[in-house]
Amino acid sequence: MNKLVFALMVVSLATALGGNEVDKKAATSEPSATPMMVSFAELKWTELPERKGMQFAVLSGDPKSGEYTQIRKVAAGTDNPLHSHSSEIKNVIISGVWYTGTEAASAKDFGPGSVVVMPGGWVHVSGCRSGSECVFYQEGKGKFDFVPAK
Numbered sequence: 001m002n003k004l005v006f007a008l009m010v011v012s013l014a015t016a017l018g019g020n021e022v023d024k025k026a027a028t029s030e031p032s033a034t035p036m037m038v039s040f041a042e043l044k045w046t047e048l049p050e051r052k053g054m055q056f057a058v059l060s061g062d063p064k065s066g067e068y069t070q071i072r073k074v075a076a077g078t079d080n081p082l083h084s085h086s087s088e089i090k091n092v093i094i095s096g097v098w099y100t101g102t103e104a105a106s107a108k109d110f111g112p113g114s115v116v117v118m119p120g121g122w123v124h125v126s127g128c129r130s131g132s133e134c135v136f137y138q139e140g141k142g143k144f145d146f147v148p149a150k
Contacts, residue, residue, distance in 0.1 A: 036059065036060070038059075040071075043057035043071060044057055044058075045057050045073065046058075048072075050144075050145070050146035051080065051146060053074075053075055053078065054072065054073070054074050054075070054078065055072070055073040055074075056070045056071065056072050056073070056138075057070060057071045057073075058070045059071065061140075062143075063140060063143060063144035064143060064144070065143050066142060066143055067140060067141060067142060068138075068139070068140050068143075068144065069137070069138070069139045069140075070137075070138050070140075071094075071135065071136070071137055071138070072091075072134075072135070072136050072137075072138050073133055073134070073135050074096075074098075074127070074128040074133060074134045074135075074136075075128065075133055076096065076128055076129065076130050076131055076132050076133050076134070077127075077128065077129075077130045078127045078128045078134075079104075079125070079127040080125060080126045080127050080146075081125060081148065081149070082103075082123055082124070082125055082148070082149035083123070083124070083125075083126075083146055083147055083148050083149055084120075084121050084122055084123045084124070084147045084149065085118065085120060085121075085122075085140075085144065085145055085146065085147065086120050086121070086142060086143070086145050086147065087120040087140060087141045087142030087143070088117065088118065088119050088120050088140070088141040088142075089117075089118050089138060089139070089140050089141070089144075090115065090116070090117045090118075090138070090139040090140075091110075091115070091116045091117075091118075091136045091137070091138050092113075092114070092115050092136060092137040092138075093110050093111060093112050093113065093114045093115075093116075093134065093135075093136045094112060094135040094136055094137060095112055095132065095133070095134065095135045096111075096112075096128050096129070096131070096132045096133055096134030096135060096136075097109050097110065097111050097128070097129040097131065097132075097134065098110045098111075098114070098116070098126065098127070098128055098129075098134045098136060099125075099126060099127055099128075099129060100116055100118070100124050100125065100126040101124060101125060102123065102124055102125075103125060104125050107124075107125055107126070109129065120141070120142070123149050
């Protein structure tokens with residue numbers, strides 16, 4: 001993916017979704033902060049402890065303790081069984097085809113530009129369709145967790 005296109009998408013998404021700290025400070029007359037500018041190649045990737053093989057790069061906050069924004073990479077053909085998250089999660093698909101729904105048979109596909117907002121406690125399946133890895137922007141209203149359904 002073109003680095004400039006990626007950076008513009010992240011900044012645009014963060015602004016549209018209310019995650020732009022620079023805009024928030026400007027609106028409250030606080031001193032200006034330094035803008036965040038990072039290319040896809042500069043992201044620092046970490047394996048997601050809850051789901052081996054998935055990676056994330058934190059943009060703001062801390063997904064281990066509270067609100068956060070991050071970019072996620074998921075290998076093509078990855079399937080996540082029924083599970084939920086304790087807090088609301090918003091995903092904006094950048095590349096690949098991500099799917100989610102209340103069961104595998106009726107899960108809906110979401111391609112680049114799609115937005116998926118999942119309320120905390122919503123039990124669902126999700127994953128990345130075969131063909132190409134999925135990359136998406138993720139915003140969490142609380143710490144990230146993966147709670148398998150019983």
